[in-house]
Amino acid sequence: MDEVPHGLLPTELMIGHPEVDAQHDEIFCRIETLKAVMLEDGQPHHAEFDALIAFFELHFATEEACAQAAGIDFSAHAREHLKSLRILSRAVADLRDGRLDLRTFLRYLEYWFEQHINDFDKALGHRLEDARARGSRSLRSPAGIGLSA
Template identity: 50%
Template structure:
């Protein structure tokens, strides 16, 4: 499926990391497309909802990869990602069982994501760009092995 809407990502939500900004845009586009599809037809395309969760998972994995490559300790942020995916899967299950409506699910996902970008992703990107961060345990272990090999 080819989904593209005019830019929905406000300038205030840009984090100045092109790969991340593009994924943020794609997720907002998908949410908007799903809202429109639900309102226009009343039909809930469940496979497209799952596709939205897959986009979240891909995006979270991308952030985690970037943090790992930079040696940034991302433990807390990654924990937020895992908790969110579990919560979104549970909420989608409630939509499927009729316990929650699709519109509420989409509003929640959109509000959560906007808050996450403003509060968590901005801090993550600022840490990346400043280089002022504590290296991850993996980076510390790699560095200690390198230094001990030189001794």
């Protein structure tokens, strides 16, 4: 699809919001790049992991902004993002200190990311779609009919 520039996001994980889907695709691409680098030289590339964490922060902020703009309660999802960032940051620190195997981390990262999309982001996609539908309905309905001052 045009909105997903790299095309690594599986169709079944698309949530129907172009900006969020494009960011999810970007994350899958970064994970693929890290896997390819690992196969080449087996070494963790710390700058790339730090960049990935920074991209997750940006991505989580994007989802929160979309929810807020649509008037959707995002508190549980935001708590999950905070928890995930803590876990990812700790994992990257463990990688740096040699306490975590890179292959194990990448396997976990992909599994966790897919689970997060299925458990949280898809629900956000549905609620954003509902909010869009409500918005376009209220734009179509004539204002003020049936109301008295």
